[in-house]
Amino acid sequence: MMFSTYEAKKFTLPKVEGISEKTMTEHIGLYEGYVKNFNAISKALEELMSDPEKNAHAVSELIRRRSFEFGGMRLHEHYFPQFEGGSTPLTPSGPLAKALAKDAGSVETVVKAVRATGAMRGPGWSLLYYDPEAKKFLVGFTGEQHQGHFVTLPIVLALDVWEHAYILDYGAAGKGKYIEAFFKALNWDVIEKRFGSVTV
Numbered sequence: 126m127m128f129s130t131y132e133a134k135k136f137t138l139p140k141v142e143g144i145s146e147k148t149m150t151e152h153i154g155l156y157e158g159y160v161k162n163f164n165a166i167s168k169a170l171e172e173l174m175s176d177p178e179k180n181a182h183a184v185s186e187l188i189r190r191r192s193f194e195f196g197g198m199r200l201h202e203h204y205f206p207q208f209e210g211g212s213t214p215l216t217p218s219g220p221l222a223k224a225l226a227k228d229a230g231s232v233e234t235v236v237k238a239v240r241a242t243g244a245m246r247g248p249g250w251s252l253l254y255y256d257p258e259a260k261k262f263l264v265g266f267t268g269e270q271h272q273g274h275f276v277t278l279p280i281v282l283a284l285d286v287w288e289h290a291y292i293l294d295y296g297a298a299g300k301g302k303y304i305e306a307f308f309k310a311l312n313w314d315v316i317e318k319r320f321g322s323v324t325v
């Protein structure tokens with residue numbers, strides 16, 4: 126259905142070193158808010174679309190807002206599972222490590238680029254995409270969550286750098302420390318699986 130609704134997912138998060146339970150709980154609450162708002166907009170559009178000419182301004186605004194809410198929903202559905210199962214290093218001999226090394230010289234080069242992109246000013250997401258057509262990795266930044274994406278490319282790693290991800294634990298100037306904690310806590314098996322699913 127064109128204006129269908131979604132259900133919020135559940136995440137099984139371990140105790141994450143460097144990111145407090147309070148931050149995670151509040152953050153999941155924000156995620157659920159995106160799902161709720163996406164659904165509310167979908168329902169409103171369903172009604173407004175019965176007379177799109179009369180409701181042109183409202184429809185125009187809501188169509189745009191809907192992709193903002195969807196981005197918030199889907200990116201957080203990439204974010205939280207990256208902690209599930211606990212901190213796990215990337216297997217050096219695995220397909221992802223090999224592909225990263227082939228494309229960028231080393232895994233470290235790519236991680237450094239994702240970290241530097243996340244450290245840029247302003248809220249948003251630092252994202253590692255994979256282009257299965259060109260067999261290349263791309264590092265990008267989406268301001269908010271719905272604009273600036275490399276269209277059609279799957280996301281293999283998603284680093285949330287909105288203040289809500291770290292302000293409770295590290296303060297407004299603590300983005301760098303949070304990014305450090307994020308990479309320490311990351312379960313690379315999840316990233317490896319995502320990569321596997323877009324290369325078949």
Ligand SMILES: [Fe+2]
Nearest residue numbers: 285287289290
């Ligand atoms: Fe977030």
